[in-house]
Amino acid sequence: MMAKAISRIIEAVVVALLILAAFSISSYLILPPNTPHQRASQDLTKFGYNLLSSLAANEGFDQLIYDSSGRLKEGWEQQLKVVINSLIPHNIIFNITVYNATLNELGFVDLKELNSVAISNAEDEFGRANEAVFLKAGENAQISYVYTTRWMKVIVINMKLALLGSA
Amino acid sequence: MSPTYEYIVAILITVMMVGYTYYSLTSMTSSQLQLVEEEQLDAVAERLFDKILLTQGSPEDWGSNLYVNNTSLKDLGLSLKHGGMYELDVDKVMRLYPGSTEILNPLYINSTTFGTLAGLYDRDRGYWKYGFRLSIKTALNMTIERADSKSPTEKFRVNVKNYMDKPASNAEVKGTYIAIYIVKQGNQEYFDYSYTTIKNMTDWSGQTILDFKNNIPSVPQGSQNAYCLVVTANYYGLQSQNSIIDNEIKTLGLTIQGKYLIANFTQVEDIARGAHHLELTALELTSSLNIILNPAIDVTNGKAGKIVNYGGKNYRVYELQNPPSQDVIFVGLLVKKLGKWGLVFASRPRTPVAVDYMSVGIPSAGIKTVTMSRIVKIGENSYYTELTLWRTSE
Numbered sequence: 001m002m003a004k005a006i007s008r009i010i011e012a013v014v015v016a017l018l019i020l021a022a023f024s025i026s027s028y029l030i031l032p033p034n035t036p037h038q039r040a041s042q043d044l045t046k047f048g049y050n051l052l053s054s055l056a057a058n059e060g061f062d063q064l065i066y067d068s069s070g071r072l073k074e075g076w077e078q079q080l081k082v083v084i085n086s087l088i089p090h091n092i093i094f095n096i097t098v099y100n101a102t103l104n105e106l107g108f109v110d111l112k113e114l115n116s117v118a119i120s121n122a123e124d125e126f127g128r129a130n131e132a133v134f135l136k137a138g139e140n141a142q143i144s145y146v147y148t149t150r151w152m153k154v155i156v157i158n159m160k161l162a163l164l165g166s167a
Numbered sequence: 168m169s170p171t172y173e174y175i176v177a178i179l180i181t182v183m184m185v186g187y188t189y190y191s192l193t194s195m196t197s198s199q200l201q202l203v204e205e206e207q208l209d210a211v212a213e214r215l216f217d218k219i220l221l222t223q224g225s226p227e228d229w230g231s232n233l234y235v236n237n238t239s240l241k242d243l244g245l246s247l248k249h250g251g252m253y254e255l256d257v258d259k260v261m262r263l264y265p266g267s268t269e270i271l272n273p274l275y276i277n278s279t280t281f282g283t284l285a286g287l288y289d290r291d292r293g294y295w296k297y298g299f300r301l302s303i304k305t306a307l308n309m310t311i312e313r314a315d316s317k318s319p320t321e322k323f324r325v326n327v328k329n330y331m332d333k334p335a336s337n338a339e340v341k342g343t344y345i346a347i348y349i350v351k352q353g354n355q356e357y358f359d360y361s362y363t364t365i366k367n368m369t370d371w372s373g374q375t376i377l378d379f380k381n382n383i384p385s386v387p388q389g390s391q392n393a394y395c396l397v398v399t400a401n402y403y404g405l406q407s408q409n410s411i412i413d414n415e416i417k418t419l420g421l422t423i424q425g426k427y428l429i430a431n432f433t434q435v436e437d438i439a440r441g442a443h444h445l446e447l448t449a450l451e452l453t454s455s456l457n458i459i460l461n462p463a464i465d466v467t468n469g470k471a472g473k474i475v476n477y478g479g480k481n482y483r484v485y486e487l488q489n490p491p492s493q494d495v496i497f498v499g500l501l502v503k504k505l506g507k508w509g510l511v512f513a514s515r516p517r518t519p520v521a522v523d524y525m526s527v528g529i530p531s532a533g534i535k536t537v538t539m540s541r542i543v544k545i546g547e548n549s550y551y552t553e554l555t556l557w558r559t560s561e
Contacts, residue, residue: 009176016180023191043213043539050253054306054542054549060404079337083403086333089540 044092044141048161051087052145061157062150065098065114070151077115085121091164093137095120095129101146101154111156122162129160137162211297212537212556215285219301220255220541220552223248230258231490233425237280247493253543257493260303260516260545261424263524270431270482274424278526287526295559300525306330306542306549307338307400307407308519314376319346319394319413321380327373327400330551334373338402341366342377343456346384347501347510348392349446358448358501360458361385369400393501393510397452405542405549408454408496409518414509416502419443419475421513423498426490428463428513430475430500431482439505442476446501449487450510453494454547462488463500491515494546521550530557 055061064083065076073079084094096119099111120129134140145157222244229235229243247256263281266272278299282288287297307327314322323342327335345362363382367375377398386392394413399406418438422429430445451459463485465472475483491498499512516522530536536557543550 005173009173012177012180016184019184020187023188026195043209046213047540050541053252054544055404057544058401058404058406063403082336086329086331086335087405089331 044139044161044163045143047092048141048143048159049145051084052143052157052159055083056145056147059150061147061155065155066149066151066153070149070153072114077117077119081119081121084119088161093120093122093133093162093164095122095134095160097158099156099158101156114155134160134162137164139163208535208537208556208558212539212554215287215299215556216539216541216554218285219243219245219554220253220543221246223256224259230256230260230262231425233274236274237277240276240280240284243276243281243284251544253541255303255543255545255550257515257545258425260521263301263522264517266422267420269420269433270422270429272422272424278524281524282526295526295528298526298528298530298557298559300555301522301552302520302524303516303522303543303550303552304330305407305409305519305521306405306551307335307402308332309398309400309407309409311396311398311409311411313411313413319383320396321378321383323377323379323396323398323411325367325369325375325377325398325400327369327375327402329402329405334369334371335400335402336369336371336373338369338373338400339366340369340375340377341399341401341456342379343397343399344379344382344384344394345397345452345458346386346392346394347450347499348386348390349501349508350387350390358446358460360450362458364456391503391508393508395499395510395512397456397497399454399456406454407518407548410452410497410512410514412499412510412512414507416443416504416509416511418504419502419511421498421500421511423491423513423515426487427466428485428487428498428500429482430485430511432475432477434477440477441505442474444503445473445475445483446503447473447485448501449485450499450501451491451495452497452499453492454496455494459495461491461498464488496546496548516545521545528559530555534558 064080067073098114100114102110104110118127118129122130122133124130139162141161143159147155223246224244225242226232226235227248229240245255245259247254262274262276264272265275279288283290287299288295307329310326312324313320314324325340327338329335343362343364345360347360349356349358361384363384365377365382367377369375395410397410399408417435418433420431420433447463449461449463451461465483466486467484474480495515497512497514499510502509502511534557536555538555540553543552
């Protein structure tokens with residue numbers, strides 16, 4: 001009789017502890033939908049598109065990437081980096097990859113990377129884009145922008161943006 | 168074990184569970200409430216910014232429709248009707264400018280109206296739920312200085328910075344030097360202009376010299392003339408324009424609102440007051456540097472319609488015969504003062520800061536603010552727009 005009673009109490013205590021543990025864990029895990037983080041990256045995406053389309057509107061990419069005969073300019077990556085770097089706020093880092101889009105024999109789009117060096121303001125000691133900085137930044141946004149040059153070449157600009165101090 | 172003890176233990180467990188549940192729920196909601204509130208401010212700012220830049224307001228022509236005022240405006244948006252994305256209507260932008268201390272803008276839409284329409288201001292209770300500041304400035308900040316003391320000036324130094332205040336190196340700078348003149352033929356006077364254009368690139372520091380030594384626009388001999396330089400800078404797609412007048416009449420201010428030009432006397436120390444005789448043909452410059460001559464009609468009461476002076480005729484209002492089109496960026500008048508001809512210009516929108524529009528008060532310390540920015544277009548020119556939003560109480 002006594003043993004049964006004690007086991008009932010132990011059961012009740014264990015159940016209570018389980019319920020309390022569930023509450024404790026859930027309080028750490030539950031986040032409301034659309035957290036500020038998601039909002040920040042939404043704005044980062046809009047900002048990125050707005051910046052790229054502003055440059056594209058007046059043939060800015062033609063002037064930056066190609067010379068007057070339609071060939072790639074020497075050192076265009078550096079120039080593009082300087083221009084983008086001068087137009088974004090100090091707390092935003094970027095990494096840009098530019099692809100040349102062509103159609104292959106099967107009718108699929110082939111993307112060939114045009115930049116031979118990193119176009120980024122977050123480089124490691126080897127001159128490559130430092131992915132660790134983007135991971136640590138917290139808020140990331142990826143933008144793909146398709147642009148047709150005045151020589152009818154199609155380029156795809158992939159821009160990765162991260163907001164520093166948002167993690 | 169006695170059932171009494173069992174009941175006591177069961178009650179203790181129940182009380183402990185209820186107590187902990189209450190505590191954990193309270194702490195969970197209060198810790199998340201901050202996040203929800205912050206998220207809400209971001210969302211409100213984003214929606215508001217999209218509304219300002221991507222919608223046209225109601226009525227759609229509220230910028231140029233002079234019958235729309237603070238009470239009849241139904242919805243506020245700066246987007247140009249039939250324009251592209253992020254393309255703003257210059258007339259709507261101009262209505263957010265309150266005017267100078269001397270001449271108030273009669274078409275000004277005040278921030279309380281804006282706040283009420285945007286749901287930021289509670290008109291019934293008379294308080295701001297959210298404070299805001301909206302600024303629109305040229306994407307490129309350009310300064311033009313005379314680099315010699317000749318008349319007319321031959322060399323101009325141009326300095327171009329982008330909206331982040333960084334030098335715009337390798338920006339294309341195009342200068343159009345315009346001479347406006349009046350020629351007398353018998354009893355008849357006619358008004359005309361000539362111009363020359365040169366281009367240059369800015370160096371690493373964003374500077375360049377425009378040298379018109381062999382390119383001064385010609386004027387007929389014996390004519391009365393005035394010169395001005397309009398500079399267009401293009402930094403890989405971002406374009407801004409500015410102007411400098413070679414013989415500027417500093418004692419006369421000129422403002423444009425809709426189709427009305429307001430010329431007013433401005434007191435400047437050490438400059439003789441003198442009467443200003445205005446030539447009533449406005450010179451309009453478009454963002455693609457086309458020049459339009461537009462007759463102006465005096466609509467101020469009084470007979471001396473061409474004269475502005477210190478005293479009884481210290482301002483005049485002129486109606487332009489043809490309302491300026493969206494791409495007109497400068498409107499000028501030729502003015503004679505103390506026997507010398509000069510120019511006065513009004514820019515549309517104002518440069519370099521087109522709009523600095525805000526609610527009453529500034530965010531107090533510790534209050535979270537959200538700032539968003541976009542690049543927009545007015546005509547061919549690019550502008551940097553920034554919206555800051557905060558809660559007036561947290």
